[in-house]
Amino acid sequence: MSVLIYTENFDGKFKKANFEIVSYGAEIAQQLGTDAIALSIGNVADDELKQLGTYGATKVLSFNDERFATLDNQAYATAIARATEHTGANVVIFSNSNTSKAVAPRVSVKLKAGMVFGVTGLPKNLDPFTVPKKVFHGKAFADVVIKSPVKIISLAQNSFGVTEHPSEAVIETFAADIDDSTFKTKVISVEKATGKVLLTDAEIIVSGGRGMKGPENWKPLEELAEILGAATACSRPVSDEGWRPHSEHVGQTGKIVAPNLYIALGISGAIQHLAGVSSSKVIVAVNTDPEAPVFQAADYGIIGDVQKVLPKLNEAFRKFKAEN
Amino acid sequence: MKILVCISNVPDTTTKIKLTADQSAVDLANVQWIINPWDELALTRALELKETSGGKIEKVTVMTVGTQSAEPTMRKALAIGADDAIRVNAEPQDAYFTAQQIAHALKDEHYDIILCGIESSDYNGSAMGNMLSEFMELPAVSSVSNIEIDGDQVKVNREIPGGYEVVEPELPFVAVVQKGIAKEPRIPSMRGIMMARRKPLKVVEPAEAEALTEFVRYEPPKPKAACKMVDADNVEELVELLHNEAKII
Known part of the structure; x- marks a missing residue:
C-alpha cells in the first residue's frame, strides 16, 4: 500500500502545482498510514527531485529515458501504470494539467482504477473512498465514490495549497522497460513563447x-x-x-x-x-x-x-x- | 477515410442548476439539451475537413451513449451535416462505462480519425476520449487545437504551456480536442433539418460494462458575500482593501 504522486516537470523543473499535489498526497498517505511516493519521468536533477521531500514525499522514483522527452500518451501511461504496480499504490494522484488529462484516463483503464478529475479537497471518507469535486463548472459540488481497489484522482489547482512536511526523500532509479513499439506519435515541431507569465501559472x-x-x-x-x-x-x-x-x-x-x-x-x-x-x-x-x-x-x-x-x-x- | 465524432448530450450551459430535494441528483426536468460545446466544435472541424478533402473523406459519423432522450441532439448533429449516427442505448454512468460501450460498439467498424471533446460541460470529467483510446488500443493526442490532413498523414497541434507542438500520430488515432479546433460551431440550416430526418440513426444495444465511480451527493455552491463597492474616484481604497483586508497583494 502507498500513495503515488505523478510529478510532471517542465524543462527539468517542478512548478507550484506539483508541490501542491505532493503536499496533498502526503496528507492522504498520513490518513491511510502509509508512504507518499513521487514519480518523476524525464531528465530532472537530483537537487530538484530532493525538493519533493520538502512537501512530504518519502521516496522519489526517477525514470529517465530520452524517448520520454516529449509526451506520448501510451508510453507515459504504461510507465505510470508500471510504477503503480511496482509501488503497490492504491491511490494515484495527478495535477490537472493537460498532460494529466492525456495520461491519467489511460492509466485508469490499464489498472481498472476508477478516476475522478478536478478533485477540490481531501477525501471526505476513506471507506468508501469519497472525494469532492465541482460539477457544471462550479454551479454545484458533488461527492464521488471510487469503487475500485486502486483510485486515481487529479487535484484542481490551488484547491489544497502547499504545505511543508520537512522530510528527506530517498531517490530511487526506476526503469519502466517500455518497448519502442509503444511509441505511436511523433512531435515534429514546437512553437513556444518564452518570458511571458502563463495564464495557468499566474497568481x-x-x-x-x-x-x-x-x-x-x-x-x-x-x-x-x-x-x-x-x-x-x-x-x-x-x-x-x-x-x-x-x-x-x-x-x-x-x-x-x-x-x-x-x-x-x-x-x-x-x-x-x-x-x-x-x-x-x-x-x-x-x-x-x-x-x-x-x-x-x-x-x-x-x-x-x-x-x-x-x-x-x-x-x-x-x-x-x-x-x- | 472516415471520421467519427463522439457526442455527449448535455444540459444547455446557461441552465440554472437545481438539485433534487434529497440532494442525491441534479434535477434535470425541463432542461434544454444541447451537443456538448467541445463536441460541437469537433463536429464542425470534421465537416470542414470532409468538404476540403476532395472526396478523400467519405463519411463523418456521430456517436453517443444515451437513451432515446438523446435522439433530438443526434438529429441536430445530423442536421449540422454529419452523414449518419450511432446511439448505444444505455444511460451513461461514468466515463469508464461510456468509453467501454463505445469501444465495444466499434469493434467491427473502422474509423481513421476519432474526435472527442476534451471535457463535458455537465460532470466535467475530462476522461472519456483518452479512456476510449486505451480501450481501443489506439494512439491518442490530447489538448488538440488544430487538425490538418496532409496526404496520407494527419498533423495536429497539441497545446503546451506557452505554445503548441505539431504532432504526427500513426492512424487510426483518437484526437481529444479543445478550444481553437474550429472557430464557430455550425448552426443547422432549414434544408439540413429536413435532410436529417432521413439520415440513418443506428441504435446499438449496450454491452456488459461497469462503472467504477458513483456520484452520491450534491451540494449547491456556498453563497457569496456581497460585492464591496469602491468609488471610481477613490481607487486607492481598492489597493488598500486588497492589501489589508484580502491580503492578496
Whole structure:
C-alpha cells in the first residue's frame, strides 16, 4: 500500500502545482498510514527531485529515458501504470494539467482504477473512498465514490495549497522497460513563447472584455499586468473579434483559471465566463453597468468606464508597489 | 477515410442548476439539451475537413451513449451535416462505462480519425476520449487545437504551456480536442433539418460494462458575500482593501 504522486516537470523543473499535489498526497498517505511516493519521468536533477521531500514525499522514483522527452500518451501511461504496480499504490494522484488529462484516463483503464478529475479537497471518507469535486463548472459540488481497489484522482489547482512536511526523500532509479513499439506519435515541431507569465501559472490575472472597446485600448491593461507581475487574459467576445489571441480566452470553453486575484475590466460576466474564473480567490470587477452579473461574482467592484478607471488604477498600484 | 465524432448530450450551459430535494441528483426536468460545446466544435472541424478533402473523406459519423432522450441532439448533429449516427442505448454512468460501450460498439467498424471533446460541460470529467483510446488500443493526442490532413498523414497541434507542438500520430488515432479546433460551431440550416430526418440513426444495444465511480451527493455552491463597492474616484481604497483586508497583494 502507498500513495503515488505523478510529478510532471517542465524543462527539468517542478512548478507550484506539483508541490501542491505532493503536499496533498502526503496528507492522504498520513490518513491511510502509509508512504507518499513521487514519480518523476524525464531528465530532472537530483537537487530538484530532493525538493519533493520538502512537501512530504518519502521516496522519489526517477525514470529517465530520452524517448520520454516529449509526451506520448501510451508510453507515459504504461510507465505510470508500471510504477503503480511496482509501488503497490492504491491511490494515484495527478495535477490537472493537460498532460494529466492525456495520461491519467489511460492509466485508469490499464489498472481498472476508477478516476475522478478536478478533485477540490481531501477525501471526505476513506471507506468508501469519497472525494469532492465541482460539477457544471462550479454551479454545484458533488461527492464521488471510487469503487475500485486502486483510485486515481487529479487535484484542481490551488484547491489544497502547499504545505511543508520537512522530510528527506530517498531517490530511487526506476526503469519502466517500455518497448519502442509503444511509441505511436511523433512531435515534429514546437512553437513556444518564452518570458511571458502563463495564464495557468499566474497568481494574478488582468482580463479585458468588450468594455475595452477595441484592441487599440489594451496598452494600459498590459501596463497594469506588468506592474502586478500578472498574466493578461480576455473574455470570449474579445478573442472571437480577434482583438486578442484565442490562447488568452478565459471561460468555460477557454481556459479555466484559479489565480489569487482576478481583475475583470469591462467584462459583463456571462455565466460561461464566470464558470472559468469562479475558483479565483479574489475577484475585482470594473464595469459601467451596476447591474452587470460580474458584480454577483466579484468581491470588490468599481462602477465606472474602464477607460477612465484603468489609468487611475495603474497609478495607485504603481504607487503601492513603489512603497511596498 | 472516415471520421467519427463522439457526442455527449448535455444540459444547455446557461441552465440554472437545481438539485433534487434529497440532494442525491441534479434535477434535470425541463432542461434544454444541447451537443456538448467541445463536441460541437469537433463536429464542425470534421465537416470542414470532409468538404476540403476532395472526396478523400467519405463519411463523418456521430456517436453517443444515451437513451432515446438523446435522439433530438443526434438529429441536430445530423442536421449540422454529419452523414449518419450511432446511439448505444444505455444511460451513461461514468466515463469508464461510456468509453467501454463505445469501444465495444466499434469493434467491427473502422474509423481513421476519432474526435472527442476534451471535457463535458455537465460532470466535467475530462476522461472519456483518452479512456476510449486505451480501450481501443489506439494512439491518442490530447489538448488538440488544430487538425490538418496532409496526404496520407494527419498533423495536429497539441497545446503546451506557452505554445503548441505539431504532432504526427500513426492512424487510426483518437484526437481529444479543445478550444481553437474550429472557430464557430455550425448552426443547422432549414434544408439540413429536413435532410436529417432521413439520415440513418443506428441504435446499438449496450454491452456488459461497469462503472467504477458513483456520484452520491450534491451540494449547491456556498453563497457569496456581497460585492464591496469602491468609488471610481477613490481607487486607492481598492489597493488598500486588497492589501489589508484580502491580503492578496
